[in-house]
Every structure is written in structure tokens, then in C-alpha cells.
Amino acid sequence: MYIMIKTSDLTYKYPQGPQFSFPDFTCDSGEKLLILGKSGIGKSTLLNLLGGLTKAKTGKIHIDNHEVSSFSISKLDAFRGANIGIIFQKNHFISSISVLENLMLTQKLAGVKIDRKRCDQLLEELGIGNKANSKVNNLSEGEKQRVSIARAVVTNPKLILADEPTSALDDDNCQKVIELMDNQAKKVGAALLIVTHDNRLKDIIDNQIILS
Amino acid sequence: MSLLKLAWKNIIASPLTLLLNIILFALGIGLINFLLLFNQQVKNKFENNLADIDMVIGAKGSPLQMILCNMYHVDNPTGNIKIEKAKPFLNPKHPLIKRAVPLSLGDNYRSYRIVGSTYDILDLYNGKIKEGKKWVRDQDVTIGSTVAKKTGLKLGDKFVSSHGFEEDEDLAHDHTAFTVVGILESNGTVLDQLILTNTASIWNVHSHVETDTVEDDHEGHDHGDHDDHDHGNHEGHNHDDHAGHDYGDHKGHDHDNHAGHDHDDHAEHDHKHDNSIADLLNHPEEEITAILIQFKSRTNFQALSMPRNINENTDLMAASPAYQINNLNANIGVGTAALRYLALLIAFISGLSIFISLFKSLKERKYELALMRVSGASAGQLFFLIIIEGLILGLVGFAIGIIVSHLASSVMASAMSDAYQYSFDSWKFGKNELYLLLLSLSIGFIASVLPAIKAFNTDINKTLNAK
Numbered sequence: 001m002y003i004m005i006k007t008s009d010l011t012y013k014y015p016q017g018p019q020f021s022f023p024d025f026t027c028d029s030g031e032k033l034l035i036l037g038k039s040g041i042g043k044s045t046l047l048n049l050l051g052g053l054t055k056a057k058t059g060k061i062h063i064d065n066h067e068v069s070s071f072s073i074s075k076l077d078a079f080r081g082a083n084i085g086i087i088f089q090k091n092h093f094i095s096s097i098s099v100l101e102n103l104m105l106t107q108k109l110a111g112v113k114i115d116r117k118r119c120d121q122l123l124e125e126l127g128i129g130n131k132a133n134s135k136v137n138n139l140s141e142g143e144k145q146r147v148s149i150a151r152a153v154v155t156n157p158k159l160i161l162a163d164e165p166t167s168a169l170d171d172d173n174c175q176k177v178i179e180l181m182d183n184q185a186k187k188v189g190a191a192l193l194i195v196t197h198d199n200r201l202k203d204i205i206d207n208q209i210i211l212s
Numbered sequence: 213m214s215l216l217k218l219a220w221k222n223i224i225a226s227p228l229t230l231l232l233n234i235i236l237f238a239l240g241i242g243l244i245n246f247l248l249l250f251n252q253q254v255k256n257k258f259e260n261n262l263a264d265i266d267m268v269i270g271a272k273g274s275p276l277q278m279i280l281c282n283m284y285h286v287d288n289p290t291g292n293i294k295i296e297k298a299k300p301f302l303n304p305k306h307p308l309i310k311r312a313v314p315l316s317l318g319d320n321y322r323s324y325r326i327v328g329s330t331y332d333i334l335d336l337y338n339g340k341i342k343e344g345k346k347w348v349r350d351q352d353v354t355i356g357s358t359v360a361k362k363t364g365l366k367l368g369d370k371f372v373s374s375h376g377f378e379e380d381e382d383l384a385h386d387h388t389a390f391t392v393v394g395i396l397e398s399n400g401t402v403l404d405q406l407i408l409t410n411t412a413s414i415w416n417v418h419s420h421v422e423t424d425t426v427e428d429d430h431e432g433h434d435h436g437d438h439d440d441h442d443h444g445n446h447e448g449h450n451h452d453d454h455a456g457h458d459y460g461d462h463k464g465h466d467h468d469n470h471a472g473h474d475h476d477d478h479a480e481h482d483h484k485h486d487n488s489i490a491d492l493l494n495h496p497e498e499e500i501t502a503i504l505i506q507f508k509s510r511t512n513f514q515a516l517s518m519p520r521n522i523n524e525n526t527d528l529m530a531a532s533p534a535y536q537i538n539n540l541n542a543n544i545g546v547g548t549a550a551l552r553y554l555a556l557l558i559a560f561i562s563g564l565s566i567f568i569s570l571f572k573s574l575k576e577r578k579y580e581l582a583l584m585r586v587s588g589a590s591a592g593q594l595f596f597l598i599i600i601e602g603l604i605l606g607l608v609g610f611a612i613g614i615i616v617s618h619l620a621s622s623v624m625a626s627a628m629s630d631a632y633q634y635s636f637d638s639w640k641f642g643k644n645e646l647y648l649l650l651l652s653l654s655i656g657f658i659a660s661v662l663p664a665i666k667a668f669n670t671d672i673n674k675t676l677n678a679k
Contacts, residue, residue: 051586054672054673078590090676092580092583095577096222097218109587
């Protein structure tokens with residue numbers, strides 16, 4: 001076990017909006033970290049910074065000993081594809097292709113080996129093996145979320161970021177989804193960061209920081 | 213899952229939009245190609261059959277009609293001319309004329325024209341015998357390759373002609389059957405669809421018809437004098453009637469060898485029609501339809517002014533094929549140019565339609581594109597994804613357009629061949645198609661470049677976090 005992600009002095013300022021300062025934190029490989037906070041406190045912004053989707057005003061982010069905050073945009077694209085899996089609050093997919101093809105495309109874009117067996121196995125583990133050849137638009141929301149999780153881990157990333165993954169779920173499913181994410185993160189040895197305002201998760205995940 | 217495959221899947225994901233785009237595109241490209249094919253084929257036909265003919269002489273009327281009739285065999289004759297009047301131009305010693313080919317029209321067999329002429333017509337169009345031989349005696353015919361193929365006529369077959377240029381059983385000249393003695397090689401010229409014979413054969417057929425209806429025309433003739441012609445040649449004779457004619461003079465003659473005979477009042481007649489110009493000149497009262505003329509020198513001033521002289525000073529009409537055909541091309545050109553602009557407009561609109569549908573689909577797919585970026589796709593890959601989609605649309609539209617245009621052209625060709633006995637090769641692919649491919653890909657590219665730039669500039673953060 002080693003430090004997978006580490007931040008220091010992160011700030012972000014919206015062009016015509018508020019400025020956010022985030023606390024420093026670390027998370028080890030195979031561990032999970034809950035980032036809690038009320039709406040509008042900058043949770044999604046932090047997730048975007050960590051995922052390299054947007055650039056911080058100041059501060060540094062180290063992922064797997066790479067200082068990603070200094071990467072160029074194209075290098076960041078490549079790094080993110082290969083090393084970071086993101087589960088978004090809304091589940092978006094490429095609608096013209098099947099579930100399986102979505103996973104394989106993700107592998108291809110990430111520049112990792114296209115491994116169909118891995119994709120099939122992942123879908124089985126997440127209980128949606130029978131949906132491999134369905135179009136994503138034909139799935140239920142719950143199934144979509146599982147595909148989201150599958151997509152986030154299919155490249156065996158070092159860091160998995162999840163944005164409000166449970167806010168729309170009942171207690172039973174909330175528990176299940178967290179378990180699924182946790183299991184998958186552990187299997188690939190990734191650090192799992194969950195950004196949420198869902199207080200139910202407080203009791204499930206011990207390691208937590210609260211934004212204020 | 214390559215970008216190409218993804219682009220394809222994206223395109224077929226909205227089949228109705230795809231259909232609209234492809235139909236528009238194929239329509240534009242297809243129409244352009246059809247016009248090009250049609251123009252090219254017509255032009256080739258015209259040019260193949262120019263055969264270095266510098267001037268056509270015929271009866272007064274429309275010069276274009278005369279050219280179309282006598283060189284391309286697609287229109288009716290302007291009338292006939294008496295050999296008497298055409299004599300100077302048929303004279304082999306004419307100082308300006310290299311070759312004069314007389315034509316006699318008026319009959320057809322199953323819509324294929326029977327043309328009475330001299331062997332010079334073969335040289336004019338580089339006709340070569342494939343089977344059998346050239347026509348020798350009256351009612352011998354040598355047929356073009358298309359005629360042979362379409363009518364199934366073989367060497368030794370006999371057939372009766374019909375009058376005029378449309379097939380009509382009622383008009384069958386059943387008195388004078390023609391015999392196929394030769395078949396020509398196909399050479400892409402008008403010879404392919406002609407039935408060639410000597411001039412006298414046409415007279416024979418027609419004199420029968422005319423006397424069947426207008427007996428008086430021939431009352432002055434001394435029919436006896438014609439008995440030594442190949443029998444059945446002349447002036448409406450019922451062959452049974454020949455018994456009463458005066459055969460005395462000719463008994464014991466070798467009927468194939470009458471050339472040297474001096475027949476009293478018909479001394480100038482050469483009674484064996486030997487397919488020569490000289491033979492025609494011996495029948496000044498007979499008619500031919502036209503003369504195709506090659507000058508000795510195309511730059512000779514006297515030769516160049518000959519058509520005008522003929523038109524101004526004689527009852528005949530002369531016309532220059534090159535001039536008439538250029539005129540015709542120019543006139544057809546106006547029509548096809550208008551159509552071509554229409555086709556280009558459709559091509560432009562189809563480009564616009566691709567542009568709009570790509571742009572619209574980008575709006576619906578902006579999350580997908582942002583997601584691809586998140587998954588590691590570079591902005592350049594998104595750019596190419598959209599470009600590929602545009603190119604695929606262009607390519608598919610091109611392919612369908614080309615197929616449709618060739619189909620239309622073959623339908624057109626069969627209509628043309630029914631109407632004019634002209635054959636077109638409608639499945640020949642040319643360089644134009646290569647240019648059209650480039651045009652199609654350009655349209656696809658141009659239509660997709662703006663959407664592609666938009667895709668390139670996808671802001672992942674803004675797109676994915678838009679609430």
C-alpha cells in the first residue's frame with residue numbers, strides 16, 4: 001500500500017465566480033476516501049481538478065508520483081485515460097454502440113489493451129452480463145450506473161473518482177453500489193474517492209474529509 | 213472499436229437523417245454523373261461518326277436534319293436528289309474532292325436502315341468484313357455487327373425490307389428480298405447499325421413500290437431494255453410479265469457480264485450494277501439521298517467555299533458536319549448546362565444537409581464527445597471522428613449516386629437504342645467518376661469541418677457539469 005493521490009494548497013477560481021480553497025489530503029492505493037460537503041461548496045470542482053478536467057489556480061496534485069497539475073492538456077488527456085476512472089453524477093454513454101462496445105472503446109481511447117474478456121467478466125461481476133449487447137439507452141438507471149462503474153474500472157485505473165454515485169438510490173442500493181465500487185477498486189488496486197453530500201455514506205466509509 | 217467503426221455506428225444510429233443525407237447526396241452526384249455520361253456518350257458517337265467527312269450534299273431542307281440523317285442515321289432525309297444534278301460531285305476527277313460516297317436511303321429491316329452506297333462507305337468508316345464478303349450483286353447486303361446481333365440475321369439469310377424508317381409489316385416490299393452475304397466487324401461507328409447494299413438495290417425496291425401505286429410514271433420506259441438486269445430489279449414488274457418482253461436481243465448472253473454491252477437506246481447504261489460511281493452516273497434519271505464528301509485539302513479555299521457555292525447556285529444543299537454538330541452540341545449544351553447547375557445546386561444542398569445534421573447531432577452528442585475526452589481521446593481524435601462521419605456520408609452518397617446514374621443511363625440507352633438503333637455502353641466508368649469521388653469527399657469534408665472544429669473545442673468540464 002502506498003500513497004496514490006496527494007494534494008497540496010489546491011485553489012480554484014471561477015472566471016466570474018467564487019474562489020475555492022481545498023484542504024490537503026492523501027489517499028492510498030486500495031483505499032477509499034469520502035469527500036463530504038453541502039451543495040455549492042465546490043465538491044464537483046474538486047473532482048474536476050483531481051480528474052484533470054480543469055486546471056487549478058494554485059496548488060499541486062500528485063497521482064502515483066506524477067505531478068499531474070503540471071501536465072500539458074494533451075499529456076493530461078492521455079494520463080487521465082490510462083489512469084483515472086470517473087463515475088459521473090449523470091450517466092452518459094455513447095448511445096450508438098452497445099454496452100460492451102462502450103467498454104471496449106474506453107479501453108481503446110485509454111490506450112490500454114482491448115480486452116473483451118475483461119469487459120465481459122466485469123459486466124458479469126456487476127450483474128449485467130446479459131446486457132452486454134444492449135444499447136445503453138435501453139437500460140434502467142440502476143443498470144446504467146453499473147455500466148458507469150464498469151467503464152470507470154475497465155482500464156484498471158490507479159484512481160477512481162465518483163461524483164454523487166448514491167444520491168438517487170434507496171438505502172439498499174446505496175449500500176450495494178458502494179460495495180461494488182469498493183470491490184472493483186480493491187481488485188485493481190486503485191484509490192477510490194467519492195464526492196457526495198449523501199450523509200448515509202458517513203457510516204460506510206471511515207476515511208473522510210469535510211469541505212466547508 | 214476504431215474511430216472509423218464508431219463513426220459508422222454514429223451515422224447509422226439515426227437512419228432517417230442518414231436516408232435524407234444519402235438521397236440528397238446521391239441525387240446531386242447521380243445527376244451530375246448522368247449528364248456527364250450522357251454528354252460523353254453522345255459526343256463520342258458524334259465524333260466516331262464524323263469519319264473525316266467534310267461536306268454532305270443532299271436535297272434542300274434543314275442542314276442539321278440532313279447531317280443527322282445521312283451521317284448519324286437518326287432523322288429522316290430532307291428528300292432525294294437526281295443523279296443528274298449530283299453528277300459534278302460524283303465525278304472521280306473532281307479537282308477538290310478526294311472521295312464522294314453516295315447514299316440512298318428509304319428502307320429498313322426491323323428498324324435498321326438499308327443504305328445503298330459504294331464500297332467507299334466501308335473505307336470512310338474503316339469497316340472490315342468479319343464474315344462473308346462485301347455486297348456484289350443487286351439485293352446483296354452486308355450488315356453491321358449490331359444488326360446481326362439484334363436481328364439474328366446470318367450469312368445466306370433472306371429478308372424483305374419495309375419502306376421508311378419505322379418497322380411496319382404492311383409496308384413490306386415483298387417483291388425484292390435481300391440476301392445477307394457479309395457481316396461487318398463491330399467498330400463503334402454508325403456502320404454497326406446499318407445494312408449496306410448497292411444503290412441499285414434501293415432503286416429496285418422502290419421502283420416496285422412506286423409502280424405498284426403509280427403505274428403511269430413508267431409508261432414511257434421500254435421495259436424490254438431492262439430485262440438483262442438482275443431480274444426483279446425494275447419498275448414494278450410482276451415477274452410473270454417478263455415472258456412477254458422481247459428477250460431476243462439478249463438470248464445466250466452471260467447475264468453476269470453485261471458491262472460491255474451496248475444496248476441500243478440505253479447505250480450509256482452499264483447493266484451490271486457494279487457498285488461503282490460510274491454505274492451511278494449511267495443512271496442520271498435515278499435518285500440518291502445524299503453524298504458524303506471528303507476534300508483533298510481541308511485548307512483549300514475553294515473547297516471551303518464549296519458548300520456556300522452549292523447552296524447559292526444549285527438546287528442542292530451542302531452542309532459541313534463539323535459546323536452543324538458544333539451547333540447542335542452548343543444547343544444541347546445550353547440545356548445540359550442548366551441541368552448541371554441544378555445538379556450542382558443539389559450537391560450544394562446535400563452538403564448543407566450533411567452540415568446541419570452533423571451540427572445537430574453534435575448538440576445531442578456533446579456529452580458523448582466530452583466523455584470520450586475523459587476516457588482519454590484527444591481533441592484531434594474527436595475532430596477526425598466528425599470528419600470521418602462527413603467523409604463516410606460523402607462516400608456512400610457518391611457510390612449510390614454513381615450506381616443510380618449508370619442505371620439511369622442504361623435505361624436511357626435502351627430507350628435510345630429502341631428509338632435510333634444506337635447502342636450506348638452505359639456501364640463504362642471513366643475519369644469523370646474519379647473527379648466526382650473527389651468532389652464528394654470534398655463536400656463531405658467541408659460539411660463536417662465546422663462541426664469537427666466544434667467537437668475539437670469541446671469543453672469537458674462545462675459540458676459534463678452543465679446542470
